[in-house]
Amino acid sequence: xxxxxxxxxxxxxxxxxxxxxxxxxxxxxxxxxxxxxxxxxxxxxxxxxxxxxxxxxxxxxxxxxxxxxxxxxxxxxxxxxxxxxxxxxxxxxxxxxxxxxxxxxxxxxxxxxxxxxxxxxxxxxxxxxxxxxxxxxxxxxxxxxxxxxxxxxxxxxxxxxxxxxxxxxxxxxxxxxxxxxxxxxxxxxxxxxxxxxxxxxxxxxxxxxxxxxxxxxxxxxxxxxxxxxxxxxxxxxxxxxxxxxxx
Amino acid sequence: xxxxxxxxxxxxxxxxxxxxxxxxxxxxxxxxxxxxxxxxxxxxxxxxxxxxxxxxxxxxxxxxxxxxxxxxxxxxxxxxxxxxxxxxxxxxxxxxxxxxxxxxxxxxxxxxxxxxxxxxxxxxxxxxxxxxxxxxxxxxxxxxxxxxxxxxxxxxxxxxxxxxxxxxxxxxxxxxxxxxxxxxxxxxxxxxxxxxxxxxxxxxxxxxxxxxxxxxxxxxxxxxxxxxxxxxxxxxxxxxxxxxxxxxxxxxxxxxxxxxxxxxxxxxxxxxxxxxxxxxxxxxxxxxxxxxxxxxxxxxxxxxxxxxxxxxxxxxxxxxxxxxxxxxxxxxxxxxxxxxxxxxxxxxxxxxxxxxxxxxxxxxxxxxxxxxxxxxxxxxxxxxxxxxxxxxxxxxxxxxxxxxxxxxxxxxxxxxxxxxxxxxxxxxxxxxxxxxxxxxxxxxxxxxxxxxxxxxxxxxxxxxxxxxxxxxxxxxxxxxxxxxxxxxxxxxxxxxxxxxxxxxxxxxxxxxxxxxxxxxxxxxxxxxxxxxxxxxxxxxxxxxxxxxxxxxxxxxxxxxxxx
Numbered sequence: 186x187x188x189x190x191x192x193x194x195x196x197x198x199x200x201x202x203x204x205x206x207x208x209x210x211x212x213x214x215x216x217x218x219x220x221x222x223x224x225x226x227x228x229x230x231x232x233x234x235x236x237x238x239x240x241x242x243x244x245x246x247x248x249x250x251x252x253x254x255x256x257x258x259x260x261x262x263x264x265x266x267x268x269x270x271x272x273x274x275x276x277x278x279x280x281x282x283x284x285x286x287x288x289x290x291x292x293x294x295x296x297x298x299x300x301x302x303x304x305x306x307x308x309x310x311x312x313x314x315x316x317x318x319x320x321x322x323x324x325x326x327x328x329x330x331x332x333x334x335x336x337x338x339x340x341x342x343x344x345x346x347x348x349x350x351x352x353x354x355x356x357x358x359x360x361x362x363x364x365x366x367x368x369x370x371x372x373x374x375x376x377x378x379x380x381x382x383x384x385x386x387x388x389x390x391x392x393x394x395x396x397x398x399x400x401x402x403x404x405x406x407x408x409x410x411x412x413x414x415x416x417x418x419x420x421x422x423x424x425x426x427x428x429x430x431x432x
Numbered sequence: 433x434x435x436x437x438x439x440x441x442x443x444x445x446x447x448x449x450x451x452x453x454x455x456x457x458x459x460x461x462x463x464x465x466x467x468x469x470x471x472x473x474x475x476x477x478x479x480x481x482x483x484x485x486x487x488x489x490x491x492x493x494x495x496x497x498x499x500x501x502x503x504x505x506x507x508x509x510x511x512x513x514x515x516x517x518x519x520x521x522x523x524x525x526x527x528x529x530x531x532x533x534x535x536x537x538x539x540x541x542x543x544x545x546x547x548x549x550x551x552x553x554x555x556x557x558x559x560x561x562x563x564x565x566x567x568x569x570x571x572x573x574x575x576x577x578x579x580x581x582x583x584x585x586x587x588x589x590x591x592x593x594x595x596x597x598x599x600x601x602x603x604x605x606x607x608x609x610x611x612x613x614x615x616x617x618x619x620x621x622x623x624x625x626x627x628x629x630x631x632x633x634x635x636x637x638x639x640x641x642x643x644x645x646x647x648x649x650x651x652x653x654x655x656x657x658x659x660x661x662x663x664x665x666x667x668x669x670x671x672x673x674x675x676x677x678x679x680x681x682x683x684x685x686x687x688x689x690x691x692x693x694x695x696x697x698x699x700x701x702x703x704x705x706x707x708x709x710x711x712x713x714x715x716x717x718x719x720x721x722x723x724x725x726x727x728x729x730x731x732x733x734x735x736x737x738x739x740x741x742x743x744x745x746x747x748x749x750x751x752x753x754x755x756x757x758x759x760x761x762x763x764x765x766x767x768x769x770x771x772x773x774x775x776x777x778x779x780x781x782x783x784x785x786x787x788x789x790x791x792x793x794x795x796x797x798x799x800x801x802x803x804x805x806x807x808x809x810x811x812x813x814x815x816x817x818x819x820x821x822x823x824x825x826x827x828x829x830x831x832x833x834x835x836x837x838x839x840x841x842x843x844x845x846x847x848x849x850x851x852x853x854x855x856x857x858x859x860x861x862x863x864x865x866x867x868x869x870x871x872x873x874x875x876x877x878x879x880x881x882x883x884x885x886x887x888x889x890x891x892x893x894x895x896x897x898x899x900x901x902x903x904x905x906x907x908x909x910x911x912x913x914x915x916x917x918x919x920x921x922x923x924x925x926x927x928x929x930x931x932x933x934x935x936x937x938x939x940x941x942x943x944x945x946x947x948x949x950x951x952x953x954x955x956x957x958x959x960x961x962x963x964x965x966x967x968x969x970x971x972x973x974x975x976x977x978x979x980x981x982x983x984x985x986x987x988x989x990x991x992x993x994x995x
Contacts, residue, residue: 240833240834241833241834241837242834242837242838243834243835243838245835245838247838258487261486262486262487262489265486265491266486266487266489266490266491266492267491267492268491268492268493268496269493271492302833302834305833305834306831306832306833306834309831309832309833310831310832312831313830313831386828386833387828388487390824390827390828390837391487391824392487394823394824394827394841395481395482395484395487395488396481396482397480397482400480400481400482403838403841403842404823404841404842406481407786407787408480408658409656409658410656410657410658410786410787410788411656411657411787412657412786412787413610413611413641413657413785413786413787413789414785414786414787415610415611415612415613415614415785415789416613416614416783416784416785417783417784417785417786418783418784419782419783419784419844423784423844424842424843424844425820425822425823425826425841425842425843425844425845426786426788426822426823427481427823428481428788429481429484429488430488430659430660430788
């Protein structure tokens, strides 16, 4: 999106991580993830999921998705949370990653981290491209059931996972349609080129940011804040509060 | 024989039981659901984000099978599903073209465990509304009759709020308000400058911003600003039956609680014209039994109370108990809901906040108060807030992976303003709960049929709710990014009320000024059923005030031998 920024970020990651320009685990580490526990996914797909999670949220100066055990968590969701159709959709989205190196190319999990990053960046941008042409037919789109947030005075800026925040979704025919794709994710909801990839990415990202490593080393989280401070100054170190729900 | 039987242990039943017990009445509370204990196993407020089962999500097949209605509620998650009924076990019907989402919790404490805690008084304008415009039954009380009971309840439950001097939203006995953040103060200043007569205030909420000695006596402590309320609060920092009203009732030594007791009907003695007891079905064994009491309080919630009264028909009361007016089950109301406007405030202050405040901002009603309504009577208020967009949006709001994704998620998000309207719904006798002619639940009780839709006046509010929301966000320098202009399915406001309305005229209402059935002197109904109009304010505080007031009068009547 912004090459200059990205280069700057990567340079910083290089300095902080100190190893490779693009952070990422080696195939050996990813393979080790596979061993042991009984999985929903077979070993090949689990390695692929691990490589995907590692590419989306790599270890930098803080733990990444593999450090946080996200692949096993996603596998657990496939087994315990996903309906059969959802499971098939997510696995299909995962399988589409496998072939990113093209016909005859290496398995995604076996690619070097930098190659994985570049391939996935392209795939991610295409998969998350809004599909404005479908907006007028929004009613026919697969929509989650209405999500109610009586709100009781507190904004739910982040939709609950798996649910389209009905009260916040731009409506076909409303003002939202005439706007360019806006910043917030809820404006897009399922209306992207590859909704199943979007869901898979969301699960990986959300499980990472819910994880103990992320909430101790990446974003600040206080389970018991103890007091409400309506105004605090921002410093160079200030990061957004992490946690589930209302943050 | 009990002095009093209270049907239901939720918001209204808990307070009714406390007030009756404190007046020396041996009181039985009947709860159809299971026993829960404050701080017991059902509470999940200890769960860290990484401990949430399935990341907080209920398994999809289970959600579709057991919680298709309850799952529509924002607070129904894998950490709270123990508090919602399984729709698969508790069916009801609606006309195909009139869905109604009945959100329920069957356990000791009812929905007082998961409630949103917003606590607002109705005003003189609200109690006079039916008389003024002719809709519904004229309230048999006015603000002055209930004001001391609002004081009493606010003090007991603890309500954080600010005094504002607004006639349409009377002040109360408040604990310190949870303050507005800097962006909300900016929003407030802009709204109040550009729209004289409108106010932006801190949401009044039944969380102990500062626990008082009488709260601490019950084991309740100051709110820790976690916003995990709907998982049950081990600090007892928000009012619930489990943490607050039932313990207060219990310490009198006058309370008996029986759970798993589904009320089938209330027994009426045609010779005396009074009710004598309650028939219950054991939820587990399905055995029937009867409890006798001198006075009976209906606190089962609006739809369930109507169900019980209708199912208590007898030769003497063939239309259902206390239903000579034919108003039992009618005038079902909720609030017009889910109408919202959201925008970004790029000019927001360069500050942040700490803690997860258990409330937001509130904009009291101004339409048909200080500004006219465009084609409708009554009005609406807004709940909302301005907060920084969180990590989820930063991480997922646009494409990108890798170190860049992490880096951008470390940056503070833009200020995001959100207001959601709550509109008053007029009482309409055609919005109605009846008993299904043939279907019964697994305990043999006729299920309810709910036939309810928002009406013309409510539809006429929608445009102005959205337009005003946009105008206010834009006045504060915000850029509107989304609107939700389709009213939510009725029921989703979770403010159902009106099905046994209070009124002056026994031919047109069910309850008198003391929440006493016109037809049955020792029967009182103090849950949402009693509401003759809905106001646009969250109604629980009013249910509690009416419950306390009715308990006081019932005890007086008993003492005087009048019931």
